[in-house]
């Protein structure tokens with residue numbers, strides 16, 4: 001602890017630039033910065049931002065203001081009793097909130113230690129707010145340690161506030177009182193209240209993250225995704241942190257959700273689709289849906305996820321139900337019978353197709369084609385020299401592209417030199433799509449040489465716990481966290497749940513729980529409420545009515561956009577069409 005800085009010390013420094021003995025380093029460094037600014041010494045009070053600018057700052061800093069509100073109110077009586085003010089500033093030192101002893105407020109008004117006053121060092125020299133911002137450390141500045149004489153009537157103690165997620169400076173909490181009156185605990189109190197505000201902000205943000213995860217779970221997102229909060233921090237999903245500028249892009253997206261820079265995003269993650277998640281008017285996060293493997297050209301390198309021979313063995317070993325499917329699939333594919341793999345979303349159709357392709361033709365390329373993206377003219381780059389062609393959702397092939405698809409398939413079959421193996425993956429019943437006139441009959445018979453049906457997870461309950469453990473392990477890969485464990489009660493609920501989104505849903509639930517759990521042990525209260533709340537038994541007709549109501553509500557919510565409605569329901573578009581048909585609803 002060093003001695004008290006007297007007015008003479010400050011005058012000596014001003015006149016001769018000589019630092020008084022015992023002056024604290026933090027004060028000396030700040031004085032030297034201030035002395036380099038020509039016009040600063042003559043300032044008598046802090047500058048004021050305009051009313052409009054202040055309103056903008058209030059809005060921009062609403063998170064920290066919201067987190068601070070209760071703490072400021074709770075300390076008001078103490079501030080009044082100790083003849084002091086508690087002041088909250090933004091990261092540039094502009095006062096956003098100030099309250100305390102009325103007599104002190106009156107005096108502080110003259111110096112503009114009030115809403116909109118700017119207490120940055122560059123604006124009014126050495127003071128606790130400005131110096132805490134400059135150094136990033138808590139600091140106390142007493143009486144004559146202030147560089148501008150007009151504000152030497154104050155003692156102030158300030159603590160920088162740091163964002164609980166990003167660590168960025170988000171404001172300053174300051175306690176100021178007259179220098180003639182001792183404020184022995186001001187520094188400690190400023191430190192304590194600043195800590196409480198940051199803690200509350202952290203809790204608010206944790207709630208936001210939980211809301212984002214729940215929202216995503218309810219949407220039953222199929223396929224791979226990455227969920228970000230509005231600060232560009234990844235909450236769940238694949239780690240693409242290495243992609244240049246991705247967090248910045250996500251922050252920009254969440255800040256300006258109505259004019260997203262989709263070009264920049266497409267450049268960072270080609271083919272990804274961004275959806276802003278909003279609660280009321282506030283954009284709280286962004287989910288990036290990652291593209292499926294794109295169309296692969298002949299001879300293209302095998303996709304990273306491509307199956308290998310041992311993948312099929314591993315898949316077969318998962319359950320007694322998958323083993324015969326894997327064995328039959330392999331024999332059929334070896335005999336070049338076109339395979340149709342049929343199953344609800346997330347039952348593992350693509351995984352099975354890749355494993356089959358890898359086991360039968362380990363060296364050949366695996367080419368995936370999204371049939372919904374086929375156009376009348378765009379199939380020239382199909383592989384025709386061996387390998388496996390996987391057609392995803394053939395029922396979604398636009399009608400105008402179906403003749404071309406048929407011609408292509410005929411050509412592939414007739415290529416005796418290096419014939420292509422064919423696997424089609426369909427979520428809706430492809431025969432029903434054929435009967436509904438959605439898919440040409442000749443196309444259907446060319447694709448469905450043999451049908452492999454992947455049952456939904458609710459009919460493969462023996463796989464649930466092993467999958468749970470596998471996904472829990474995947475969730476912590478590359479991190480120091482330990483895999484989640486599940487209490488017996490939680491395991492029973494998870495095993496009994498119906499999993500309408502199948503493995504996608506199971507994986508999403510485990511990834512989300514893993515991201516949120518600090519204890520690493522999941523019990524009943526941690527599970528999504530829809531799993532633990534008892535549901536009254538419904539008769540079949542009531543079930544159908546409810547499903548119909550859900551579908552219609554989603555279509556309503558998406559303004560009639562069927563593709564979007566299907567995506568949010570977690571079903572293929574063709575399935576939605578079939579459902580609408582079965583409800584007797586005509587679509588445009």
Ligand SMILES: Nc1ncnc2c1ncn2[C@@H]1O[C@H](COP(=O)(O)OP(=O)(O)OP(=O)(O)O)[C@@H](O)[C@H]1O
Nearest residue numbers: 222223318344345346347348349350351427503504
């Ligand atoms: N046996 C398995 N073990 C572990 N993970 C699996 C297994 N089978 C599938 N998965 C994972 O489950 C998810 C769903 O699998 P997949 O994408 O193959 O299903 P799908 O039926 O093709 O889904 P969709 O109809 O939505 O395209 C994927 O994340 C996949 O990696």
